[in-house]
Amino acid sequence: MEVKIRAGALxxxxxxxxxxVASVRPFASPESTAMDxxxxxxxxxxxxxxxxxxxxxxxxxxxxxxxxxxxLFSAVCGIFTIFIGRKK
Numbered sequence: 001m002e003v004k005i006r007a008g009a010l011x012x013x014x015x016x017x018x019x020x021v022a023s024v025r026p027f028a029s030p031e032s033t034a035m036d037x038x039x040x041x042x043x044x045x046x047x048x049x050x051x052x053x054x055x056x057x058x059x060x061x062x063x064x065x066x067x068x069x070x071x072l073f074s075a076v077c078g079i080f081t082i083f084i085g086r087k088k
Contacts, residue, residue: 025031039052039060049055057065 030036039056043052043055044050047055047059049059
């Protein structure tokens, strides 16, 4: 009985994996490129940066990047505090 349940679970899992693979779009062919085209054409003009990725991270999404940096800094401080506490 247990072997049948495991085999059934494996078949269901394999079915979900096949469904997931079938629903993936081909690489480098997004449904819409309007936002990409906007950033590529306007990034240097609006931000003064020659690198589009840098302009997106530091100008268009600056507050999001600041939040991520704050979380990362807090995690590093917490780990540092744990390790310092163990030495004593």
